[in-house]
Amino acid sequence: xxxxxxxxxxxxxxxxxxxxxxxxxxxxxxxxxxxxxxxxxxxxxxxxxxxxxxxxxxxxxxxxxxxxxxxxxxxxxxxxxxxxxxxxxxxxxxxxxxxxxxxxxxxxxxxxxx
Amino acid sequence: xxxxxxxxxxxxxxxxxxxxxxxxxxxxxxxxxxxxxxxxxxxxxxxxxxxxxxxxxxxxxxxxxxxxxxxxxxxxxxxxxxxxxxxxxxxxxxxxxxxxxxxxxxxxxxxxx
Numbered sequence: 001x002x003x004x005x006x007x008x009x010x011x012x013x014x015x016x017x018x019x020x021x022x023x024x025x026x027x028x029x030x031x032x033x034x035x036x037x038x039x040x041x042x043x044x045x046x047x048x049x050x051x052x053x054x055x056x057x058x059x060x061x062x063x064x065x066x067x068x069x070x071x072x073x074x075x076x077x078x079x080x081x082x083x084x085x086x087x088x089x090x091x092x093x094x095x096x097x098x099x100x101x102x103x104x105x106x107x108x109x110x111x112x113x114x
Numbered sequence: 115x116x117x118x119x120x121x122x123x124x125x126x127x128x129x130x131x132x133x134x135x136x137x138x139x140x141x142x143x144x145x146x147x148x149x150x151x152x153x154x155x156x157x158x159x160x161x162x163x164x165x166x167x168x169x170x171x172x173x174x175x176x177x178x179x180x181x182x183x184x185x186x187x188x189x190x191x192x193x194x195x196x197x198x199x200x201x202x203x204x205x206x207x208x209x210x211x212x213x214x215x216x217x218x219x220x221x222x223x224x225x226x227x
Contacts, residue, residue, distance in 0.1 A: 031213055042118075042203060042219035043158070050213070058214065090157050096213045102148065103205075103215060105157030 002027050006091050006106035013078075013085070013113050021076045021109045023091035031096045032074035033103065036060060037088040046089075049074055050096055078111060086113045117141070120204060120218035127194055127225055135189040135221045137204035144206040147180055147187050152201045152220065161202075162189075194225045 004025045013019045025032065031050050035043040045058030049068040063082025068074055074093075078085045089109045095101035119138045127133050137147070146165045150158035164171045164180045164187065171178045177190040191198050201222045205215040 033214060035217075040219070042120075043205075043217040045214060045216060048211070048214045056211070056214075059216070088155075092157070094213065101213075102160035102163065103150075103158070105159070108155070108157050110155075 004091060004093055004104055004106035006089075006109050008109060009107065011109060011111050013111065015113055016080045018077055018079050019085075019111065021078070021089055021091075021111070023074045023076065023106060025072050025074075025093040025104075027093055027104060028071075029093035029095055029101075029104070030071070031094045031101075032068070033092045033094075034058075034064070034066065034074070034076045035090045035092065037090060037108075043090060046076065085111055087111060118204060118206065118208070118216060118218040120202075121221045122219060124222040124224060127223070129195060129225055129227050131194055133191040133194050133198070133223055133225070135202050135223065137187040137189065137218055139185050139206060139208075142185075142206070142208050143182065144208070146206070147178075148205045148215065149176075149178055149187075149189050150203045150205060150217075152203055158203055158217075191223075194223075196225045196227055199223055199225050 007022045033048040034046040047066040049055035065077045091106045092103040094103050117140045148163045149161045152158040162178045164178045175192045179188045201220040203220040205217045208216045
């Protein structure tokens with residue numbers, strides 16, 4: 001089935017450790033996104049990418065890094081520089097261009113820093 | 115700064131009534147606006163998109179209006195059902211990227227039998 005797969009669903013990490021969240025899509029979408037959601041809050045944009053090997057910072061990129069080596073993959077690394085990394089992370093994809101496509105979201109990864 | 119504001123208080127309504135949720139934005143003129151539904155612990159799901167030249171859009175029991183003068187969108191669910199209970203998010207492109215969306219904080223809707 002077509003869709004977006006995020007892994008792991010739950011992740012625990014110690015302070016000072018980097019962690020990488022996986023996001024894969026088989027929808028053949030050009031654009032991919034990472035959002036962060038805190039309890040009772042909306043989604044805040046971390047990074048987004050329209051094409052391979054190119055990505056842009058969103059509103060809260062500090063402490064995060066991404067790569068886009070393949071069209072279908074957009075992993076997010078939460079670095080030790082991120083001061084408050086505990087959150088729900090959502091990956092999404094969309095078509096780009098005429099029609100301004102809807103975002104298709106994965107099921108999310110919940111990161112807890114111990 | 116650009117803002118997207120939704121009612122922060124939860125909306126409780128009785129089954130069968132019409133739910134109306136509000137999305138206001140400032141300092142921006144988006145070409146379109148989208149509404150999403152999010153259930154607890156899940157990713158948002160797209161519901162409707164409305165463009166700046168459309169005043170109203172309907173899909174089954176859902177209706178969205180878009181007033182670019184007031185900088186406001188209203189989201190209506192008619193004949194509401196308990197299964198409509200969820201958080202509803204509005205989203206628009208405030209970054210001028212043409213495709214990346216920023217989201218409001220969402221409004222929680224509870225429909226009671």
